[in-house]
Amino acid sequence: MKLEEVEAEDNVSTVVQFVLLGFSELPSLQGFLSGLFSIIYVVLIGNSLKGIIIRLDPALHKPMYFFLANFSILEICYVSVTLPRMLATLWTLDRSISLVGCPTQLCFSLVLGTMESFLLAVMSYDSYVAICKPLHYPLVMNPKKCHQLAAGAWLGGMPVQVGQTWQIFSLHFCHSNQINHFFCDIPSILKLAYGDTSVHEMSVYVVVVLVAAVPFVLILASYSKIIGTIMRLPTAQGQAKAFSTCSSHLLVVVLFFGSASITYFRPTSNHSAGTDKLLSLFYTIVTPMFNPVIYSLRNQDVLAALRRLLLKT
Template identity: 80%
Template sequence: MKHEERETEYNVSTVVHFVLLGFSELPNLQGFLSGVFSIIYMVILIGNSLIVIITRLDPALHKPMYFFLAHFSILEICYVSVTLPRYLVSLWTQDKSISPLSCATQLCFFLILGTTESFLLAVISYDRYVAICNPLHYPVVMTPKKCHQLSIGSWIGEMPVEKGQTWQIFSLHFCHSNQINHFFCDIPPIFKLACGDTSVHEVSVYVVVILVGAVPCVLILVSYSKIIATILRFPTAQGRTKAFSTCSSHLLVVVLFFGSASITYFRPKSSHSAGTDKLISLFYTIVTPMINPVIYTLRNQDVIAALRRLFLKT
């Protein structure tokens, strides 16, 4: 596809549409990728929807922990739906073009939902901290009103920031190429197409990422350091095992999400390569939403029991 551009009044060539290359370096595997990603998307939809259903239908799961888990599953469905269906359509139709407005919209929702995930993971760690470290105060602290406030804050608190960041990124002139070497519109590959010096914009991105990513991550680490210290003081091995089992599921999700996202956004610019960036992005955009239901069900006896009751009824 040709590089379409137009001349601005400043005599700078400006891209009028983008091309998402995806995994075009693997031409013989396009059909295979289409099949694999279609299956993965269905697994994500079914697995996370099942968690939402059982947490709503089973009275034993009407607790703050599972209230947040249901929100997390809804988030994962939305998160993967921002990127994967668009890429699947491009694989099926071989039309890889995307307008700047569509690209900006995809990036904006991707950033908003990614930040929401960061906040929700911090909220879940706070819930576990109160439940384990202050169990007598748990019913008073984690009231239904408080749970709704925390969930709503996680969903909408970051919207103005991410909208502003998206506007800032797409206020740049793009003249190097119109080919985004990625399977969705993400910040690093978009910056590579921009004209002139983007250092100021990159610094602003790092500042926002630190605020919405690193700060929640630090809060999670602090919460779990206190949780682990409390668990180690439990008098019985059975109590310690149950507490560790509940918390380890959440910690594994935290490591997968924050670890892969940190590698993408905090690596030195010189070490970025399109192939590596795409593989790492697969972890926090597709792999993590796919394995989250497995992590939370296999390591949580309450969820397993609820699933058994659901399937026995049917």
Template identity: 80%
Template structure:
């Protein structure tokens, strides 16, 4: 760690920067980690961009399910770009300082996009619910206008609440240290630096998490309970298998994202450890967005068929 990383620890409430310790406790792995995270970032960008491109180019995928999947892939690119470039910068330069404004901005975008992911996963489960449980009204309930409204609501719905939460967190006085035991600005490690009793702020965080994460998760569970009940009543095994295949990918993403995120935000501050928080955060900030393209493409026959058609079209003699 450079000498600048140890400065300004006496009265951080007046300091203009924090120090993201990140993976400084693994000095011998800095080169390996920078290479690993660079590969993961490229995988996220290429995989999700490929899904967006395939959905845009193939008319067979111009359906609500894939409209939301394209939105979700766009979101994953934005979500990872909030944290990973900063991680790579810190690893490459070994300069871990981040200004108070930059830290607040990173936290705000992280919270807003995380909320969008919760809402969008709930919307995608609603789309599957309507398709399987109410197919005769699917075209009416999931019209292009309704899909656009649901997508816009997912992207914009969390902005006011999360901006308010970010402002509340950064209105605290930080007097213990300016060193954040994490690789990006997140609520649990920042609250650890605050002076005095932060129980009221912890309660506020729990309330917000309940609104933007627990409520969508409950709606997802309710949708899938109806979906599974309907699928089990289908007369043919082939029909049941096809219905399950369209839902299994989404359900796997839900488990990965909500499982790791809930273990981070629903634990009390006293039980947080830097190592555990970092490991859990890696799952819902980097690993899940990286796996999503593989989950949705390898488990989705429509996407595989569309990818094959696009590939054959580009390889045909008449193609430019």
């Protein structure tokens, strides 16, 4: 891909488009990766149908399923920011992305990732109230409260991440336009910036603490209370079932927050392109693929709703 550039007043070439290198270092695996990611995307689209089923079946109009429906829709939106573009690159080998397209992709990725972080915290709070405060659950998690929590999760991080995207792309980019990643992500973009980026790196750390570390701590606090309550259950069978559910949830939470935090907390100078891509696959594709399945605490209810819906048609 030939570098497109224009001459600035100080005779420093200014980038007018970027090139996403993606997995170009693995030419023999392009076909395999294309097929693999296509299958993953189909699975994710199928998982997102749970949101429609929950919306259509009155029997599932409960707080847990309300949040699960929001989560399923959010996951397909989140993955659609990066995966279709990655597939198009693998199919056409056109790796260019415009100076408008790159910040747009970054902004949506950050905003939706923040929404997922907040929604995971909300869902853990819902589980905490359901298990630890069952008598108060209908009063605490009333429809108005559920809608407020969901709206907060969807909208809470938007101003911060839009501002951070504007700050990142207010930098001057020159000499190279090659982003060694499969999507526009902050660490890879900062490597191309001209001049000192330490202030921008610090702002990234602060934002990650607010939108990832704080929700993660709240989730761990919720599950510590849940586990304490489970330990007091009278039957070993009930304890085993509850622990199985909690361990699955915590595994997804650790994968999502762990891979994202490692990516953004490391100094830009210590970033390895291969490691960044691997970690990014976890929090942008792998965990979203499993989340809707694992977070369906009672999948049989959703399947029963699907059967009822099919019988009506």
